[in-house]
Amino acid sequence: MDTIASLFSFITTPVSWIIVQFHSLYGAIFGPDTGWAWGLSIVSLVVLIRICLIPLFVKQIKSTRNMQALQPKMKAIQERYKNDRQRQSEEMMKLYKETGTNPLSSCLPILAQSPFFFALYHVLSKIASGDEIGVLNENLVNSAREAHIFGAPIAAKFMDDPAKVEALYASLTDVRIVTAIMIVLMSASQFYTQRQLMQKNVDLTVKTPYMQQQKMLMYIFPVIFAVMGINFPVGVLVYWLTTNVWTMGQQMYVINQNPTPGSKAQDQYLQRLLKSVTSHSEVRSRRKRTVVQAIVAKGTDRNDNERRFITGLAKAGLVAQADGTVIKSDTAVAEAEGGAAQKRQQPKRQTKAKRQAATTQTGADKPAGGTGSASKPSLEKDKPAAGRARAGSTQGDAKPNTGGGKAAGSSRQPKPGQRKGPQRPKHPSSKK
Structure with a gap:
């Protein structure tokens, strides 16, 4: 970690100068050797950096939303050119260029903070060892070493040995309690920020791999910061907790005032x-x-x-x-x-069973032997009165073999042009 921090030593002088300026302001209020003066100096450093990063944060929001909107098109390109990686990359770059989307824009705030984070870590490490760095002279380094935040020196770590903590005029129990609480708060704020983004500010109508990726990061990032936090000095934990709280508040404001469409x-x-x-x-x-x-x-x-x-x-x-x-x-x-009203008046679609039942009920309501009863009046029209009387009396009988009984009650009907039973006599007016 010290090797990585040393790579950002070019920015340790500006960071130490900013801390000294804020310390001179808060030292006049709370005292130069108090933890409040040094702790608030670190908090103010975070606020200043995050204010400068607001334009990058706005760009990050736009890039994230563009990436969400492009996920269906990106998936189609991957499926279309799944056997041609080069063509797939070319089509992806063409899509980014047409829509003005930069995949790295979503990481810009984190990347921009990294130099300040590692520079602060390097400054606090030098303070813990009693070495001068940047504009921090020997008196300021000794003052910072004696500053305690809730009983824990700002240069102490969770994994420090008891002898090193005692050299900073503190107890290992106090250091571990304070650092453990800060690590939990840091991880919890990171988790809540990402969870708030996934639950409220994502278009739920579009299911894409990007959403699954963000959901995984929601659980992975807090674990990573919790593991790394045990090696951070108290001052760095103050820095990271402050930036997480700032990000959470900034995210809440964006969600309430400029939410993602469809969310x-x-x-x-x-x-x-x-x-x-x-x-x-x-x-x-x-x-x-x-x-x-x-x-x-x-x-x-x-x-x-x-x-x-x-x-x-x-x-x-x-x-x-x-x-x-x-x-x-x-x-x-x-x-x-x-x-x-028109929407309410639309009838509900019936099931197939109900439609069949309605059709069966309609057929049952028709008179029995509908075809025979329709043809009967045409047969009786030309009968003499006596013949019709005999036919009527025959219908009243219960014999199943009579012609009238078949016409009224039998389901079997004569074929067109044929009649069963005795033939009626021809009408006198008939020529045949």
């Missing part, structure tokens, strides 16, 4: 925005008007969260305009209610 955070944000717009009948800030303008511009490409937002405006009698403002409209309520 749970966007749904919550649009619900808050809908409540604000409907209560005031206007979009009250320029940033919110930009959000509404972007939703209107999407048209039919809106996701479910954005469609619910537009529908909520319509139910309140408001219509979003292309410039991000809203206007009142009486027809918007009618259209929203009409669409909902």
Whole structure:
């Protein structure tokens, strides 16, 4: 670790100078040899570095979202050219160039912090050994060695031996308790930040390998920092805990104010925005008007969260305009209610068993021997009155072999042009 830290010795002088400037400020308030003065100097160093890294953080957010959106296309390229690695790489680079995406942008804040992190580690290691470094002279080094944070020297480590800790005027128990608490808080804040990102700020409608990778990192990173933390001085743990808390707060702000489209955070944000717009009948800030303008511009490409937002405006009698403002409209309520009513009135699709049962019931409601009963009046039309009377009396009998009984109750019907039983006499007016 000392070898890696020595590679960043070119930045140890600026880091030590910044710490000394903050120490002179806090030393005038809390005392130059107190742990508060040196601890707050390290915290202020973190805050200053993270403020300078805000543009890189914004770029990291854009790059992460672009990578999420490109995952389906990247997967298609990999499947299409799975046997040609060179063509696959060329198509990937072409896709990055067309969309303006840089895969390394998501790592920029961490990479930019690394020199300051290793420089601070190198400074604290020199303080623990009592050596001058950068602008820290002998008096400042001795002052830092005597500074304790909750009983633990800022240059002490969890794995230090008792003799080394006693040389820093502290006990090994106090050092290990303080460092253990800081390691747990550091790992927990790292885990919560990543978990918050995965649960609220990821488009859940798109299942990609990138999401699985981020989910794995959510569990791997805290374990890595916990293992490495036992070899960090207390001052470095203060530095890393502060930067994790800053990242967590920064991530919460981004999720609440600029969520990823299609995510749970966007749904919550649009619900808050809908409540604000409907209560005031206007979009009250320029940033919110930009959000509404972007939703209107999407048209039919809106996701479910954005469609619910537009529908909520319509139910309140408001219509979003292309410039991000809203206007009142009486027809918007009618259209929203009409669409909902039409949706409710649509009949449910019946199962196949129910449709067959309905068809069987309809056939059972028809008169028995429907074909025979339809042909019977045509046969009796030309019969004399006496013949029809005899036929009627025959229908009243219970004999199954009579012609009337067959016509009324038998399921078997004569073929077209044929009659069973005795033939009726020809009508006198018939020519045949």
